[in-house]
Amino acid sequence: xxxxxxxxxxxxxxxxxxxxxxxxxxxxxxxxxxxxxxxxxxxxxxxxxxxxxxxxxxxxxxxxxxxxxxxxxxxxxxxxxxxxxxxxxxxxxxxxxxxxxxxxxxxxxxxxxxxxxxxxxxxxxxxxxxxxxxxxxxxxxxxxxxxxxxxxxxxxxxxxxxxxxxxxxxxxxxxxxxxxxxxxxxxxxxxxxxxxxxxxxxxxxxxxxxxxxxxxxxxxxxxxxxxxxxxxxxxxxxxxxxxxxxxxxxxxxxxxxxxxxxxxxxxxxxxxxxxxxxxxxxxxxxxxxxxxxxxxxxxxxxxxxxxxxxxxxxxxxxxxxxxxxxxxxxxxxxxxxxxxxxxxxxxxxxxxxxxxxxxxxxxxxxxxxxxxxxxxxxxxxxxxxxxxxxxxxxxxxxxxxxxxxxxxxxxxxxxxxxxxxxxxxxxxxxxxxxxxxxxxxxxxxxxxxxxxxxxxxxxxxxxxxxxxxxxxxxxxxxxxxxxxxxxxxxxxxxxxxxx
Numbered sequence: 349x350x351x352x353x354x355x356x357x358x359x360x361x362x363x364x365x366x367x368x369x370x371x372x373x374x375x376x377x378x379x380x381x382x383x384x385x386x387x388x389x390x391x392x393x394x395x396x397x398x399x400x401x402x403x404x405x406x407x408x409x410x411x412x413x414x415x416x417x418x419x420x421x422x423x424x425x426x427x428x429x430x431x432x433x434x435x436x437x438x439x440x441x442x443x444x445x446x447x448x449x450x451x452x453x454x455x456x457x458x459x460x461x462x463x464x465x466x467x468x469x470x471x472x473x474x475x476x477x478x479x480x481x482x483x484x485x486x487x488x489x490x491x492x493x494x495x496x497x498x499x500x501x502x503x504x505x506x507x508x509x510x511x512x513x514x515x516x517x518x519x520x521x522x523x524x525x526x527x528x529x530x531x532x533x534x535x536x537x538x539x540x541x542x543x544x545x546x547x548x549x550x551x552x553x554x555x556x557x558x559x560x561x562x563x564x565x566x567x568x569x570x571x572x573x574x575x576x577x578x579x580x581x582x583x584x585x586x587x588x589x590x591x592x593x594x595x596x597x598x599x600x601x602x603x604x605x606x607x608x609x610x611x612x613x614x615x616x617x618x619x620x621x622x623x624x625x626x627x628x629x630x631x632x633x634x635x636x637x638x639x640x641x642x643x644x645x646x647x648x649x650x651x652x653x654x655x656x657x658x659x660x661x662x663x664x665x666x667x668x669x670x671x672x673x674x675x676x677x678x679x680x681x682x683x684x685x686x687x688x689x690x691x692x693x694x695x696x697x698x699x700x701x702x703x704x705x706x707x708x709x710x711x712x713x714x715x716x717x718x719x720x721x722x723x724x725x726x727x728x729x730x731x732x733x734x735x736x737x738x739x740x741x742x743x744x745x746x747x748x749x750x751x752x753x754x755x756x757x758x759x760x761x762x763x764x765x766x767x768x769x770x771x772x773x774x775x776x777x778x779x780x781x782x783x784x785x786x787x788x789x790x791x792x793x794x795x796x797x798x799x800x801x802x803x804x805x806x807x808x809x810x811x812x813x814x815x816x817x818x819x820x821x822x823x824x825x826x827x828x829x830x831x832x833x834x835x836x837x838x839x840x841x842x843x844x845x846x847x
Contacts, residue, residue, distance in 0.1 A: 410751055425737060426469045455478070459476065495512040510545070572624070594614055594616075613639050627673075637650045645671055665681070666685070696725045
């Protein structure tokens, strides 16, 4: 019998490709298992992508883009022309533009508040123990506190100042742009409580506002300290200047201006200090509902009821104070103002569901009538192109073209990135993922609006800080001397009457 030659098995091109895919998947799954079981989750983060849907909007109707948000999750933004940071309690994501995610940093915070100053951003957990500082490249440094975060501010070089509340009292801390602790000042004087702090843009000094409750009436006080040891060697505790005490006043918020002057807002006036010298003052005749430091050359105030014994301005008025403290513009809304943010080209004020863009000359630029609750209205690369943040959707609108109609986008016009569902844990908390393929439209943002009416500064939904003028009795309680700082300084931000 003729011996049969065994037939050779030939792999087709399609079979080779299929086997290669299976092999890659097996290796990938093995790496993911090892990484999540024994590592930090870095490998898995390259495979798992968060699902994100981005509607391209309807430019002809003025809706340029839509960013879905997690309903019920507080969302904050910091904006840099087309780029923006989106922050939620679960982390921060930076986008070069809508749909183009640059990096992602995961964390867990209870009350995250975003502030921005120049090209830097900070996310602090007010009442918690964590502050994280970023620039456009990602996380620069992370500060972990033993006590609780009471207030924090940035300067234009990424220096961070903060107030930490401990069981034994308060501590003021100053960090440089690399996260190195430069100064730690323990506040031990009984009955004297720090309220707000800020670092000068030349990195040489920092200021702290206090309320002194040791007398019959409270006293507002601002002290100036050197940051660097070489500057402070001839001064006790680095203290080199003290501004004039303000009897029966509470200085709720302070912020360094672009000309180096420190602006300070109390319940009775606004002051400009150059070290120990008071270079200008503005007498208040109304309750200040909101204060914004977000524009470094101006202080913007929104006014409420007239103060007792004063012939005040009309309630709902807005006034702009220039670099020398003089009122350079005003606007009368005729309504109770519930939102304020100030930017390079103008301000945005909210009255109920109506938001108005106003130039720094006091001239109206546009009006937006919201049909749902809005938490932020932030100008982007121009004053007419704004990011409107709602409860479950953020929209970029062109106010010159916006018709008030929302786009009806068909399903095939929606772009999505696939989501890999696994039971593996997410990447380790606090790690920055610079993989631009991850695109997630999570949510949370800025700076400083504060409302004045108590010692505590309440963080406004816009990221601005609300500061309320504390009562004399309340000032004696260390808990009640805490103030939340805006996204604006808190120096970078808008503050209702306190930063």
